[in-house]
Amino acid sequence: MEDSNYQLYTTPYHHQDLSKSSFLITGGAGFIGSNLVKYLLKYGAGQVRVLDNLSTGFRKNLEEFESNPAFEFINGDIRDPATxxxxxxxxxxxxxxxxxxxxxxxxxxxxxxxxVNIEGFLNLLMAVKEQQVKRMVYAASSSTYGDSKELPKTEERIGAPLSPYAVTKLVNELYADVFRKTYGTDSVGLRYFNVFGPNQDPGGAYAAVIPLLMKAVLTGAAPVINGDGSQTRDFTFIENVVQANIKALLFTGNVPHTIYNVAYSERISLNELWALIKKLHGTDPGQTYGPSRAGDIHDSLANINRIKEDLGYAPLYNVQKGLEYTLNWMRNKS
Structure with missing residues (x-):
């Protein structure tokens, strides 16, 4: 059920007739992937195929699409080249x-x-090359900025990775760039900044902070905030991310492999975020503070000028509007 005041994806981010095109969404049963499925089917895509091994995604995220003749689900793993x-x-x-x-x-x-993140990515790149796919857009990550303390983050200046995950995402960018130069494979990398919204799982061992905080406020449980809560993030609502994907997939022209930041370009501390969530819900269960997480940066803020200029990206949801929608979605879901 969606809030009557907010309906996602009422604004089209494309101008093409999608009924003439076929799309593959890897990880389509997950948080971001299932929202992309929703957008593409809403606007009449000719074929939307999902590849997911359901290790972190959920089939329930796709239930509403099962009856659509344009929808197809493959239970498979990107670690298998033949798949x-x-x-x-x-x-x-x-x-x-x-x-x-x-x-x-x-x-x-x-x-x-x-x-998963390197070998699986390479398997998919090979398939994109061999099957002559027009373009691949892939999820890169703001973790690639590593130990760089420069704010805001601009695409051409990164630091040293702080975690194995960050290493894998940097390798993805390097492979995509080499495939473009060597084979002409068309791809675009999107460095996501702390995405949140409907279909994000609050129950996993590695759940993101916003669904954890929302689950806490809805159940009246005091959450544990890592560190002292002063660390800042550029939280990005899911519709902004879907917009970036659609614009990157469908822009016309043959251009070099390009990396774009995807964010709203505003930052908020975890303490301010928790205060806002409590205010929106109207309760205060309190909080406790734990140790800082290894591999985490203290501050993050994206420069989004490149994607605005190249693709016409214009994020519609700031963090408060996104939180309002997401909290309402979680209330209706529970």
Whole structure:
């Protein structure tokens, strides 16, 4: 159920007739992927194929699309080259969201993170090349900025990675760039900044901070905030991310492999974020503070001039509007 005041994806971010195009969404049962499915089917895409092994995604995120004849689901793993090749067959555009996210998870298990995020990415790139897919847009990450303390973050200046996860995302960018130069494979990387919104799982061991805080306020439980809460993030509502993906997938022209920041370009501290969530819900369960997480940066803020200028990206949801929508969605879901 959606809030009657806010309906997602009422604004089209494309001008093409999508009924003539086929799309593959890897990780389509996950948070970002399922929102991309929603947008593409809402606007009449000819074919929307999802590839997901359901390791971190959920089939329930796709239930509303099962009856749509344009929708197809493949239960498969990007670590298998043959699966990637088959999934890309007959596809015009790929949006690659499948990955093992989370800095803490990568620190605990760097090997699996590398197998999924690097080998899986390379398998998909090979399939995109061999099946002559028109363009692949892939989920890059703001973690690539590493130990750089420069604010705001601009695409051409990064620091040293602080986690295995950040290493994998940097390698993705390097591989995509080499494939462009060597084989002419058309791809765009989107460095996401702290995405939140509907279909984000609050229950996982490595859940993001906003669904955790919202679950806490809805259940009356005091959350644990890592560090002292002064660290800042450029939280980005899901519709802004979907907009960036659609514009990157469908812009016309043959251009070099390009990396874009995807954010709203405003930052807020975790303490300010928690205060805002409590105010929106009208309760205060309190909070406790724990140790800072290894591999985390203290501050993050994106410069989004490049994606604005190149793709016409214009984010519609600031953090408060996004929080209002997401909190209402979680209330209705519970």
């Amino acid at each position: 990637c090749m088959s999934a890309c067959k007959g596809i015009d555009y790929v949006t690659h969201q499948a990955a093992l996210g989370s800095v803490p998870r990568s620190i605990k298990d760097p090997l699996t993170t590398s197998q």
